[in-house]
Each structure stands twice: as structure tokens, then as C-alpha cells.
Amino acid sequence: MLVSSGFLLFVLAISGIHCDxxxxxxxxxxxxxxxxxxxxxxxxxxxxxxxxxxxxxxxxxxxxxxxxxxxxxxxxxxxxxxxxxxxxxxxxxxxxxxxxxxxxxxxxGHHKGKTEGIGNEDKATGIQRVKALDNTKKRFVLDTLETVAFEATISGATKLPHSHVHDRVVFETVSLNVGSSYHAGNGTFIAPISGIYIFSTSLMMLKPDISDHGMHVIIEKNGMEVAGAYAAYRGTYEHSSVTAAIELQSGDNVFVSVERHDDISFYGDNLTSFMGFLLYPY
The missing domain is CATH 1.20.5 (Single alpha-helices involved in coiled-coils or other helix-helix interfaces)
Known part of the structure; x- marks a missing residue:
């Protein structure tokens, strides 16, 4: 193919190449x-x-x-x-x-009535005790210093025979006595501090000499009946129990006694018991 000299010069010109x-x-x-x-x-x-x-x-x-x-x-x-x-x-x-x-x-509220009509000094003492609640957390039963509890039974194969009306039932075997307030010699609990206490007694009667004989025992506070338990003999060993919540002042005493049906005998072997504990101290 022949290329004209003019076209070649044009290509060289736009390429920036000059023959000269x-x-x-x-x-x-x-x-x-x-x-x-x-x-x-x-x-x-x-x-x-x-x-x-x-x-x-x-x-x-x-x-x-x-x-x-x-x-x-x-x-x-x-x-x-x-x-x-x-x-x-x-x-x-x-x-x-x-x-x-x-x-x-x-x-x-409990102490409000007790402080009415008393001297200012006693009222001030009551107020101080109320304020002390915040620091003592009301001294619940978990507070060792104010924990009171006991349990006593008639133990072994022994028995308590021929108990008469108004006789105290003596639970001579003590398994627990925190606070040393139960006295096994006469079956009496003496409150060391004021408060609400729970007491319970459970008794098993031996076969009486009289076929229609029954058993009637009571929990007493300072010689006054608080609660009672009764069982009638029906040809076998009879069992009865009672539980009571009692308000006590320091020095009050609680015990179990025979109320009616003279000449009652109680079975031992830990089947006859008396217990109590402090629920709420004042």
C-alpha cells in the first residue's frame, strides 16, 4: 500500500516528531x-x-x-x-x-398503754428502749444473750404414778435448758426476761385403776390456768397435748399440773414432755 508523503508528514507532525x-x-x-x-x-x-x-x-x-x-x-x-x-x-x-x-x-403500741399514767422518768426510759430498736434490731431470738429455750421429759422406763389434783407434773430429764430457766426439781419454768413465750406439753396416761378414768392437765402461769389438755381412757394408752402462747414478765413462773380426775399415772420413755421458748422479748 502506498502512503502519500503528505499523510506521513501529518502523522509525524501530530507525534511531535520533525524530520528536521x-x-x-x-x-x-x-x-x-x-x-x-x-x-x-x-x-x-x-x-x-x-x-x-x-x-x-x-x-x-x-x-x-x-x-x-x-x-x-x-x-x-x-x-x-x-x-x-x-x-x-x-x-x-x-x-x-x-x-x-x-x-x-x-x-x-404494746408499751404505749403501759406508759400512760406513769411518771415522766418511766416514759423517758420507754422512749429510750424504743430508740434502741434501731441498734439492737429488736433483739430477736437469734440474739444469744436473750435466747431462752428448754425441753424436759419423763425418761426411760420410769413413770410418774399416782398424781393427784393440783400436783405439779415434774419432768425430771432435761435435754435442753438455754438460759437455765427450767428447774427440774419441781418442774417449774421461771421467766428470766419479759416477753412472749411458747409452751407445749404432751402427756401419755397409763391404764388407770378405774375403767372410766380420764386425764385432765393444765399449763399454769403463776398458779392460774392458761391452757388445758384432756384424754379419756378407752382401753389403751391415751395421749393428749396442748400448746399456748403466754405473755410473761420477768420472774413469772409456768408449770404443768393435774386439774381433775385424781390419782393419774403418766408414762415415761420420753413420751411425756414439757417444752418452751422465748418468741418475742420486750
Missing amino acids: EPLADIIARLKALENKVERQNDIISRQAMQIEGLQETVSAQMRDISELTEKVSTQENDKKKIMKELSNLKEIKHSHELCMAMVKTSYV
């Missing part, structure tokens, strides 16, 4: 262009490495974000558990405060 330009200048320009291309390649290579590094950094940051997200989720769950426990503790605290308020109100 020395060859050495052309070679220099080519070398400069090659150097420029090499520098551009270096720049592109470095930028590619930077991009790769940035991609690795982004990948690591994404992993960190994922780990942090998991930690936040775990902490949220822990927070929910803590908030639930806090709510439960607040409810327990509120219940405890209500309980203490009820105890304090009961204590004040």
Missing part, C-alpha cells in the same frame, strides 16, 4: 519518557502496596468491630442480670424495712 529534528534529541526525549513511565510505575506500585496495607487495616478493624460488638452484647446481658439482681435486692430491702417498721409499731 536531530536523532540525538529524539533519543533523549524517548529516554525521558521511559524514565517518566518508570517513575509512574513506581508510584503505582507504591500506591498499590498502600492500598493493600489499607485493606489489611480495614480487615483488622472489621475484626475489632466484630469483637467489640460481641463484648457489647455480653456486657448488655450482664447489665440486664445486674439490674434484675438489683431489683430483687431492692424488693428484699423494702420487705425488710416493712418488717422492721411493723415490729417497731407493734413494740410501741
